[in-house]
Amino acid sequence: MTQPAAGIPGSKGRPPGRPRLLGEGATRRVERPAxxxxxxxxxxxxxxxxxxxxxxxxxxxxxxxxxxxxxxxxxxxxxxxxxxxxxxxxxxxxxxxxHTPTDEEADQLLGVRVVLETHSAQLAAGRATAEDVQRLWELQQIGIEALASADTEGLVVANANLHTCITNLSGNKVLAEMIAMVDRRVRWYYTPIARPRGKDAWTEHADLIKAIAAGNAELASKTMHQHAERTRQAYHEQRAAAQ
Known part of the structure; x- marks a missing residue:
């Protein structure tokens, strides 16, 4: 008796003993990207x-x-x-x-950001090289220039780039993926407060870079935690004033 020909799982030509993984009516086409x-x-x-x-x-x-x-x-x-x-x-x-974000939505997202980025800064302080620190100062300067020219969009981008750089320096890919998941929404919430928060935020960034450059993980963690918490507070204050 002729044996059935080998085939993909779920096909009529599968080898004897191979379990059926897909139903006979299952689609076999992968949708092309759009x-x-x-x-x-x-x-x-x-x-x-x-x-x-x-x-x-x-x-x-x-x-x-x-x-x-x-x-x-x-x-x-x-x-x-x-x-x-x-x-x-x-x-x-x-x-x-x-969508108009509720205060609860914003607080939950920014709260998660505090936790993730605090750990990110702690790890970065233990791994950053002199070249890494130099790159952080370069990103800091871009932010300072955007602040001086009252460039809101530039401030938001510079802020995101600096935080992303610190995240990458952590060396934790899972942490980086989790932070990337919330990055766009953080930028959304940060945009209205980028200029009002500007001077204080970039002063805090400088303190953070100094802690990372010194390899002081505890200080970097504490500085990032305070920085992220102040951003969350500033968002709620801005919302309250607008209302």
Whole structure:
């Protein structure tokens, strides 16, 4: 008797004794990536993060499509994805609106950031080389220049780059991945306070770099914890003043 030919799991031609891993009706095609869809998604998040699209703002598919130079379909798909991830609210019979973060949401996210980045700074202090410290000072200078020119977007980017550099210096890939997951939302919350917080924030950055340069893990941890906590407090103070 002829033996069945070898095949992929779940196929009729699988070798004898091999368990069926997929049902006969399961799809066998892998969806190809959709770069345009992803590009539109990334562009809309960036517009939300930098406050071009402000919390509570009505999002009109046609206007967004014209602004981005694409059809309405990838915009519609991006808005649905943004809704599932909490960036956008889809309201029946009204449309899409930029999500307005609640105080609780912001506090939870910024609280997680305090924990993660405090540990990141502690690890970085034990690993940073002279070249690493020099890079931190270069990023610090970029932030100081953005502060002097009242460049809000530049401040947000410089702040994110400095913190990312410290995260990378920690040498902990899992920690870096976790921090990257919250980075965009942190930038979103940080944008309104970047300039009011500016001078104090960059003074604290300098103290943090000095602690890392000295290899003082305890001081670096303490300095980062205070820095992140003050940012959280500043966000809540700004929200209270705005209300």
């Amino acid at each position: 770069p345009l869809r992803q590009a539109v998604y990334d562009a809309l998040i960036e517009l939300i993060v930098n406050q071009t699209l402000k919390p509570g703002q009505h999002l009109v598919e046609l206007e967004l499509a014209e602004y981005l130079g694409v059809s309405r379909q990838p915009v519609r798909e991006a808005l649905q994805r943004l809704q599932t991830e909490g960036w956008v609210d889809l309201r029946p019979a009204q449309g899409a609106f930029v």
